[in-house]
Amino acid sequence: MLTLLTALPYADWFVRTLGEAAEQQRDVLYRARRATAVAIPVVVTRFRCPHCPASRAKKSAAEAHVARCWHNPAVxxxxxxxxxxxxxxxxxxxxxxxxxxxxxxxxxxxxxxxxxxxxxxxxxxxxxxDTPAIPQHPLPAAEKPGTSDEQKGRQQ
Incomplete structure (x- = not known):
């Protein structure tokens, strides 16, 4: 009976220690996996109607839309x-x-x-x-070297 009293606390400690070690190992593996998990960028080609903001994934569907678009003057x-x-x-x-x-x-x-x-x-x-259905925003022109406000201030 004396052996049972000493064996039970040891067994509880041993099970608890093994559980903590397994949890630490899972945490280490998760952190390593999370560090290598990188999202992959994907470039998607869409086809947009030149008369309205509608866009399609397939070129044939986009061409069919343009042929019947309410904003197309040719229709x-x-x-x-x-x-x-x-x-x-x-x-x-x-x-x-x-x-x-x-x-x-x-x-x-x-x-x-x-x-x-x-x-x-x-x-x-x-x-x-006269006014396009899709607002045409001009792309910003690349600044020429020596034309920024800071450089103009330095030259004066």
Whole structure:
């Protein structure tokens, strides 16, 4: 019976020590694995419509979209026509105190109740052709050596 009393505390200590050692080993392996886990950058090619912000992963899908895009003047769609009246949010032409639903987009001639393409009454809207649907931001020009503000201050 005396052997049982000394064996149980030793067994508890031994199991606890082995568990702590195994936990430390798992922690060391995890830290080593985490240090070598590097995300791999992937370059993705997308095809974007030149008339609107829509983009597609497949070139054929993008070409099909461009062929039917509402903002493409070659499609002769309502959104590029001079008779196009855009939707007005808030109903009653923007009155904030009105509870009317939004005024939907429409055709001033009443021809295209649902919006259409290849309309016989289509006329180009010169205002929409002047401003691109996608904002064109110029790339910043590379600064020439000797033209920065700091260098100008040093020269004076």
């Amino acid at each position: 002769r769609a309502c959104k590029t026509c001079v008779h196009y009246e855009p939707a007005v949010p808030g109903g009653c032409w923007g009155d904030p105190y009105c509870n009317c639903p939004d005024t939907p987009e429409s055709c001033a001639l009443g021809i295209a109740v649902p919006m259409v393409t290849d309309c016989p009454q289509w006329q180009p809207d010169t205002t929409s052709l």
